[in-house]
Amino acid sequence: MLAFNSDWNGESKNIQELEATLRELAEAGMTHIHWCHQWSGDYLYSTYEMIQIRRWLDRYGLKAKGVHATEGHWMDEELDTVDPNCKDFTSPNELNRLAGVELLKNRVDLAVALGTDLIVLHLHPPFHMFNEQPGSRKRFYQAIFKTFDEMEAYCKVRGVRVCLENLQGIPNEHQIAQFDLMFNRYDKSYMGFCFDTGHALISKASAPLELPERYWERMYFIHLSGNRGDYDQHALPFEGTFDWTGLAKWIAKSPYELPVTLEVSRNDENEPFLKKALASGARLEELVRSYR
Numbered sequence: 043m044l045a046f047n048s049d050w051n052g053e054s055k056n057i058q059e060l061e062a063t064l065r066e067l068a069e070a071g072m073t074h075i076h077w078c079h080q081w082s083g084d085y086l087y088s089t090y091e092m093i094q095i096r097r098w099l100d101r102y103g104l105k106a107k108g109v110h111a112t113e114g115h116w117m118d119e120e121l122d123t124v125d126p127n128c129k130d131f132t133s134p135n136e137l138n139r140l141a142g143v144e145l146l147k148n149r150v151d152l153a154v155a156l157g158t159d160l161i162v163l164h165l166h167p168p169f170h171m172f173n174e175q176p177g178s179r180k181r182f183y184q185a186i187f188k189t190f191d192e193m194e195a196y197c198k199v200r201g202v203r204v205c206l207e208n209l210q211g212i213p214n215e216h217q218i219a220q221f222d223l224m225f226n227r228y229d230k231s232y233m234g235f236c237f238d239t240g241h242a243l244i245s246k247a248s249a250p251l252e253l254p255e256r257y258w259e260r261m262y263f264i265h266l267s268g269n270r271g272d273y274d275q276h277a278l279p280f281e282g283t284f285d286w287t288g289l290a291k292w293i294a295k296s297p298y299e300l301p302v303t304l305e306v307s308r309n310d311e312n313e314p315f316l317k318k319a320l321a322s323g324a325r326l327e328e329l330v331r332s333y334r
Contacts, residue, residue, distance in 0.1 A: 047305045
């Protein structure tokens with residue numbers, strides 16, 4: 043078994059290409075899909091698109107393993123700023139924030155339609171702004187709490203958990219401050235943690251396994267990819283540097299349910315790439331099972 047990101051071969055919106063992508067994964071031996079199309083931006087899925095995707099999954103015998111939701115904007119990581127005019131559940135502009143909440147609910151609805159109980163979400167803490175603008179941290183989290191307070195009943199009624207992901211380029215101390223704040227406010231049935239191995243290396247943490255060690259009880263999802271620590275390569279696991287054995291121990295201890303989930307990008311012809319991906323996933327799953 044192996045869960046694979048839907049955008050492994052790009053993010054085409056062409057219906058025939060989308061279906062072909064899923065068919066190739068099924069033919070290669072993948073069993074689950076992590077739906078990652080439109081993981082950023084303000085795209086809203088229609089009910090009919092949700093039905094179409096679910097029909098494809100059923101046709102090829104694939105199960106959904108989470109949906110990657112969106113903040114609704116593209117963050118300028120160099121400037122640490124957000125476009126104030128777009129849908130954004132973190133926005134101090136109330137109508138923009140509500141538009142961002144609508145976008146989040148759309149991804150919850152997509153998860154339900156695809157038969158999964160989880161969405162993954164980036165929540166970028168603008169730590170430069172926190173340092174430079176007194177009072178900005180309080181204002182930022184006032185909007186965040188308002189959003190997730192409003193979302194809680196919507197998610198719980200539908201049985202969908204929100205998993206916050208560790209992000210690239212953000213020092214661990216800022217991520218820990220955010221995760222502690224959110225996890226102290228919201229319970230495990232509503233909010234969990236998604237660990238991304240590539241992001242952990244890019245953050246240049248002194249201990250790349252610090253976050254799963256700290257939040258393993260909340261680790262309901264994982265994004266596994268190989269990386270050498272310079273940019274988000276989305277290579278196959280075991281390519282580059284990472285303590286995969288150490289991570290397998292924390293996955294085994296966590297509530298995460300197998301199969302393992304890869305978030306990778308094609309770097310070879312489709313067939314040999316998928317064959318190698320399946321082998322690396324099987325190797326990881328065997329490691330996790332050996333510690334359970």
